[in-house]
Structures are given as structure tokens and as C-alpha cells.
Amino acid sequence: MEGKYRLQRQTRRRARFAQVTVHGEPAGEPGVEMGIDVFGWRGTSYGTAVRAHGAGDERIQAEAREGAWYALMRLPVSARGVLVSIVEIVTAPADTGPGDVKFAAAHAVWQALGRKPDQPPRIGDDGDHLFP
Numbered sequence: 001m002e003g004k005y006r007l008q009r010q011t012r013r014r015a016r017f018a019q020v021t022v023h024g025e026p027a028g029e030p031g032v033e034m035g036i037d038v039f040g041w042r043g044t045s046y047g048t049a050v051r052a053h054g055a056g057d058e059r060i061q062a063e064a065r066e067g068a069w070y071a072l073m074r075l076p077v078s079a080r081g082v083l084v085s086i087v088e089i090v091t092a093p094a095d096t097g098p099g100d101v102k103f104a105a106a107h108a109v110w111q112a113l114g115r116k117p118d119q120p121p122r123i124g125d126d127g128d129h130l131f132p
Contacts, residue, residue: 003112006019015094019089020105022108023085032069034065064101074117075115084112099131
């Protein structure tokens with residue numbers, strides 16, 4: 001199972017951008033793991049020196065994990081038996097802010113599983129994330 005979600009939104013206050021790709025495999029219990037080259041796209045876009053480690057990468061990866069767990073825990077218990085692998089995280093220095101990667105990761109997981117909760121998170125008119 002694969003899911004990819006691109007948050008791309010301009011509001012009155014700010015731009016929002018993040019793209020997350022995940023793979024899901026059936027498992028005995030829910031889990032989330034980080035792929036080994038989630039920022040590999042940087043090598044193509046900016047060169048190999050940037051690919052290795054960027055400022056804020058740990059925060060971005062933590063947000064992706066948090067978003068994947070958020071998505072899994074909002075599904076019925078019977079649908080949570082999935083190991084989610086986060087395989088790519090794409091950000092934009094000027095347009096990716098706190099919460100954007102979490103939002104995209106949650107939606108990518110739901111896309112991979114073909115299920116969504118009754119009240120998924122959304123972006124408010126002011127550009128803020130609203131996580132129920």
C-alpha cells in the first residue's frame with residue numbers, strides 16, 4: 001500500500017507546503033518507521049552536499065512520525081494493524097512551517113489505507129492546522 005499527500009495551500013496569512021509519501025504493510029500491531037533516505041530528493045534538486053543533513057531534519061522527521069501515529073490512532077482498532085514506513089518527506093524552506101509535515105503524513109497514511117476518520121484535520125481560513 002502506498003499513499004502520497006501534498007499539502008499545497010495559500011491562505012490570507014501564509015503559504016503551506018509539505019509532501020509525504022508512505023508505504024504500509026499489514027502487521028500484528030501498529031507501527032511507524034522512518035525510511036533511510038527520506039530527504040533523497042534534495043540530491044537531485046540541490047546537490048549531494050545538501051542531501052546528507054539539513055537544518056531542522058530531526059524536527060521534520062518527528063512531525064512525520066507524529067502525523068503517521070495520529071492517523072493510525074484515529075482509525076478503528078481493527079484497521080490499525082499496519083506498519084507505516086515514511087519513505088519521502090518534501091519540504092520548502094519558505095513555505096513549510098510547524099504542523100505541515102504532520103498534516104501531510106496523516107493524510108498520506110489514510111490514503112495508503114483507503115480510510116479516513118470522520119473528522120480529519122483541516123486548514124482553517126486563517127491558515128492554521130485544526131487537528132480534532
